[in-house]
Amino acid sequence: MERIPVFVPCMGNDTKKHLEDALDVGWLGMGSYTKEFEDRISDFLDLKDRFVVATNTGTSSLHIALRAAKIGSGDEVITPSFNYVADHQAIKMTGANVVMCDIQEDNLGIDCSQVEKLITDKTKAIIPLHFAGIPCDQKGVFEIAQKYDLRIIEDAMHAFGTTIDNKKIGSYGDITCFSFDPVKIITSIDGGCVIVNDEDEFHYLQNLRLLGVDKDTTERYKNKRSWDYDVISEGYRYHLTNIMASVGISQIKRVNEFIKSRQKTCQEYNNAFKNIEGLKVPQTDFREISPFIYSLRILDDKREYLIKHLDELGIDVGIHFIPVHKHKYFTNDKYGDMTVTDKVVKEVLTLPLHTNMKSDYIKRVIDGVASFFKNN
Known part of the structure; x- marks a missing residue:
């Protein structure tokens, strides 16, 4: 596959x-x-x-x-x-x-x-x-x-x-x-x-x-x-x-085509995932957004299990980001309260998003995420 x-x-x-x-x-x-x-x-x-x-x-x-x-x-x-x-x-x-x-x-x-x-x-x-x-x-x-x-x-x-x-x-x-x-x-x-x-x-x-x-x-x-x-x-x-x-x-020269295709995929993702308990989808309809990535939030400490599930289905994912205040080089730099950051970085997961993404790729990603939450 x-x-x-x-x-x-x-x-x-x-x-x-x-x-x-x-x-x-x-x-x-x-x-x-x-x-x-x-x-x-x-x-x-x-x-x-x-x-x-x-x-x-x-x-x-x-x-x-x-x-x-x-x-x-x-x-x-x-x-x-x-x-x-x-x-x-x-x-x-x-x-x-x-x-x-x-x-x-x-x-x-x-x-x-x-x-x-x-x-x-x-x-x-x-x-x-x-x-x-x-x-x-x-x-x-x-x-x-x-x-x-x-x-x-x-x-x-x-x-x-x-x-x-x-x-x-x-x-x-x-x-x-x-x-x-x-x-x-x-x-x-x-x-x-x-x-x-x-x-x-x-x-x-x-x-x-x-x-x-x-x-x-x-x-x-x-x-x-x-x-x-x-x-x-x-x-x-x-x-x-x-x-x-x-x-x-x-x-x-093709940027409008690129943006529209990415918006469409993000909208499909949002529609597929918005009612799944344990997920938080981006709070936008993407009509005014030029989306670089599609990032979900996986709740209840299930992110690592979802990553493993998708990997077994041949679907790569990413994590945006490791917070900079946790990096060794920046440990002595000033930072304020990080309550939301420290919470979010344990939840965010980036799904595949391509310009003119193959329809079977989109279906596999949606089915992969849905099948995990159906059984978990």
């Missing part, structure tokens, strides 16, 4: 053709395809007076977003422990201190009532996560930022295409970061981007991603290089290559 993996990237002949075309151009580094990908991101998100800077990973986008927000040594940044460790490492890379916060039960996003308890005179920013593509209490986060004069860097790595009040995440607000890694909704093999309002921050981000070199971005967008340049700031090798961008272009 064919195993069902948690993730399957959607790569067709169109992606192969885009790659071949990019290779034929002969300019492998950052270039015109990078610029086209940025423009297509801007168009998809309906950006107005906001600017896109593509990077080689989502983590590097977080790092330079923090630096553009002038986060540095001695500062504090509040972020959920319930996330992958990239955000926390990016904060540490700036020299700032990580302060970890609890989450809400309903959307598994940052708990704004707990955020306020963690704010000090050293707090400079908040990084909220839109877990699984489902929005956190964004309004509450923005209100806290305004009250305490803080920067917001939205971790929208899971939420490329999610809308709130008919506006796509990233099209408004402060700073937003997205990821295009191998298993995200669209991929550029690896990649990410930062979106900002301020033109000066935009140009600073362009310098940060390319070793602090001025002039070179404009020339590279033309598949050329500037041999007369200066180094005007700190900088890193975080730029996205033409080759990676060509994959991203092939994907973003």
Whole structure:
């Protein structure tokens, strides 16, 4: 029996053709395809007076977003422990201190009532996560930022295409970061981007991603290089290559198709599981959600038994996430009350979710989960 993996990237002949075309151009580094990908991101998100800077990973986008927000040594940044460790490492890379916060039960996003308890005179920013593509209490986060004069860097790595009040995440607000890694909704093999309002921050981000070199971005967008340049700031090798961008272009051309197919699968899962005692399904109908993963909560300490049951049926699952405050490297970092986080991390289970997922895969997953609870 064919195993069902948690993730399957959607790569067709169109992606192969885009790659071949990019290779034929002969300019492998950052270039015109990078610029086209940025423009297509801007168009998809309906950006107005906001600017896109593509990077080689989502983590590097977080790092330079923090630096553009002038986060540095001695500062504090509040972020959920319930996330992958990239955000926390990016904060540490700036020299700032990580302060970890609890989450809400309903959307598994940052708990704004707990955020306020963690704010000090050293707090400079908040990084909220839109877990699984489902929005956190964004309004509450923005209100806290305004009250305490803080920067917001939205971790929208899971939420490329999610809308709130008919506006796509990233099209408004402060700073937003997205990821295009191998298993995200669209991929550029690896990649990410930062979106900002301020033109000066935009140009600073362009310098940060390319070793602090001025002039070179404009020339590279033309598949050329500037041999007369200066180094005007700190900088890193975080730029996205033409080759990676060509994959991203092939994907973003189909992004609406990808999102709709994933929404449909999540809706099927919700309908199948919503009345099963011992399960908690995501509290959304997915109509406005661009879902990166489908994450259930398994109650009554049955998660490990369900994992074993599904494994025997050839169905892989994942766990998002191990809380960061439990990792050895972060044991000395500050964190608040973690009542909800410590509860949720024992319950969450990620089921397979693919773009254009095979119907027999969906049926096997649904039948596998249902059969476990029928007998347990």
